[in-house]
Amino acid sequence: MANKIMVSIECTSYNHENFIAEALDSMLMQRTNFTYEILIHDDASTDRTAKIIKSYEQKYPDIIKPIYQTENQYSKGVLVEEFNLERAKGKYLAVCEGDDYWTDPDKLQKQVDYMETHPQCSMCVHAAERVSAVTKKPVSVMRPSHKNKIFSVEEVIEGGGDLFATNSILYSREKISEMPDFYLNATVGDYPLVIWGALNGTLCYIDQNMSAYRVDVKGSWTSVQVSDVAKKQKHLQEVAEMLDEINAFTNYKYNCVISRTKNRDRFYILLKQMKIKETMKRGYRQFYMKPEFFKRVFKRITI
Known part of the structure; x- marks a missing residue:
């Protein structure tokens, strides 16, 4: 029972050679009283991203579990998040893309502790910092409330896609087991995901800055779209x-x-x-x- 995986970390990556090591280090530094796994999906990166992931996989084979694509799936219209979702074993799923990172070594423990004592909660998020990939300096803070708060469905919808940082999300696999069509059909995953979370239970926000969300990343979804x-x-x-x-x-x-x-x-x-x-x-x-x-x-x- 002690080895049962509590959290599956979902990480999607593409051409993140300048960032992936920091992302993985921030996951590996987590201090927890439970077991977690790191599921990485590399979407046929053309730089050194896959090579860096492999070096971590060799060092932490029981934790880091990658998929290395030989053809880019996103360009084919495939929802790449599904590759990690289908193989996740954890009771909870945490999200951190390959160009972002966590800053608090107790982030997962704090979120899991909350979820375990609040069974009605389907998703837990927290404050985060926007950091420039160019200057490596903080740009702003994603802090939708100055205190811990339960966000309603209406507030999540009106808040838009940048209400919460994607890498602040931890959610219950039991409560959010199957993704609806509006998520599967969407061109971006975080906004419909948090709406789906709010629709399936309470969505809790912890007013602590525990991660960094990069902006100005060349070739990222946001910079392209x-x-x-x-x-x-x-x-x-x-x-x-x-x-x-x-x-x-x-x-x-x-x-x-x-x-x-x-x-x-x-x-x-x-x-x-x-x-x-x-x-x-x-x-x-x-x-x-x-x-x-x-x-x-x-x-x-x-x-």
């Missing part, structure tokens, strides 16, 4: 389609917040396009009065 207005617009259209799927899936229980979230996203795209007159139309003007406008508008129009 939202590097200009047209790509950002396409991305938000795909998000809107995902939200429509969630709306139908939940029998329109969250129609109000979904409609408001879609309108807000359109509002920020218009701002980014400098279409100020259109932002003054009915349905958009309300967002000028929101406190978040002053905190987020400059970041959004300069992405």
Whole structure:
């Protein structure tokens, strides 16, 4: 029983040779009273990423369990996260992509302790720091609350994809056993994942900074997809389609917040396009009065 795996760490990687060692070291430094495994999926990296992973695999064969693709699966439209999900043995699953890392050696223990004493909880997240991959310096903090908090489904939907850092997520495999179509069809995995978590139990936020989320990573999903207005617009259209799927899936229980979230996203795209007159139309003007406008508008129009 002592060797039973409590946490499976899901790590996807592609051309992360400058980051993967730090990511793996941050996982291996975890101080726990339970056993965990590190599941790595390398999507046919063309740099030294696979070689670095192999060196860690040789050193920690009982912990590090990689898959080395010979052909890139993401470019074929395959949901690469599924490769790790299908083989996970842990009661809980933690997420950390190959270009991110954890900063607190007790992160997993703190989250598991909470989950074990709160059986209604389906997902546990925490604060994180955004760190520039270029300067290696902190850029901002992802801290949606200044105290521990249970986030409602409505707050998670309205919070958007950057409400929580992906590498802060730990969730129950029992409560989130099968992924719905709106997750499988989505172009990005973290936003629909946290919504699905909130729909299947309570989503707990721990107000402690325990990980670093890299930004400005060359070739990353974000840098490729939202590097200009047209790509950002396409991305938000795909998000809107995902939200429509969630709306139908939940029998329109969250129609109000979904409609408001879609309108807000359109509002920020218009701002980014400098279409100020259109932002003054009915349905958009309300967002000028929101406190978040002053905190987020400059970041959004300069992405």
